[in-house]
Amino acid sequence: MHKKALFLGLLLTMVCGYTQENKIKIITEDIPNRIAFYAINENEQDLDVMFTLSGTNFRQSSARPRYIRVPSTSKVHMKTIVLIRGKQPSYNYEIKVNDSLSNRAILKESEQIKIKPPKQITVYVPEKCEQCDSLVIPLSESKYLFNLIKLDEKPGLQEQLQVAFGADSPIDSLNIPIVNLAGKLYTNLITYDLLMEEINKE
Template sequence: MAKRLLFISILFVSLGSYAQGLKVLITEKKKGKRTVLMAENKTGDTLNVFLMVNATGYRRSADKPVLKDIPPGKKIPMITLIEIADQESSYTYDLIVNEEQRNVNITHDKQVKDIEKNIKNRLVLFSTEDCEQCTALSEALTEKRLEHRVFNINEDPVIYRQFMAFIERKLTNETKIRFPVIWNRTETIFGYEALEDIINLLGDK
């Protein structure tokens, strides 16, 4: 069974300090067809950990990101993947580590209200670091003078979590999250195949 892991760790540190060594370790705990992804805090501080998994060949494709606070030195389960029989399974994941506990006092309802203000009737791209398709789409939209906003989830995972909470009723176990995640004023598009086609689609509104 092939496993392809994409590890992106963004460490938010205070001025004058430096990240030393691995802060959060993601490991697998397998039992039969179940794979539990565990996150271990290797530091002496509580860390706010954001994990998003894109999976194929599993009953659950991890269509929603997970955001948890992990105490110092602790190892906790983040998400469970269950293999589908007779299918090749693989997954990638994005991991963001934030030393500051952000958004702790914001309730689910408040999150949804906040994100509605940011994206209402707008064209919004949710991107990641080193996402060539994200950059290409944003540049093409700028060239076409199509107004849009870009949120980099590595820089602000809280905004992305709010957005996923906002659209969670539309997500299914078959949803495959690809970047850029595009909020096209009234609907969500996960990634694209051809740049010209997506530009034509977004320009029709």
């Protein structure tokens, strides 16, 4: 609950040609007597981020803020503050984001995250799908979020899909995945490369 109380404001500064399409989120994680701040980069390009924090009732490093590299689709630790016992901390922060990467940016350990794809992906897996792994495994290992539905566990959904396919194409006999891409059904996107090619079409 105290996260909402702690948050007093956010000033976001965009520099060096940085566009609104490229967003950096700041999230916090509670640690005993501390709060850690992380930058989340949901873009497909690396960014340099400078995080500056001000406020009261906490201690932080006195080092001058520097740009920190936040790789594409990743989470990077920016700063941790130490709370003063018995005091209610309050803070404001500012972030500056630069898409012109600098050799002087600090390189930290990053954690990969999943992001939304350009088009929503749902993969329907028929019960006897022998070729589904060629799509599902690399998609699971990719940076993209997607929905995976096993049709033998959703008989009602299979019936709905069967109506769309027609009686001449029984779904329970398919051995390939069915892909719903932004509301359109495909049976020819049986590999990750084919799926990405279709997603990136205008």
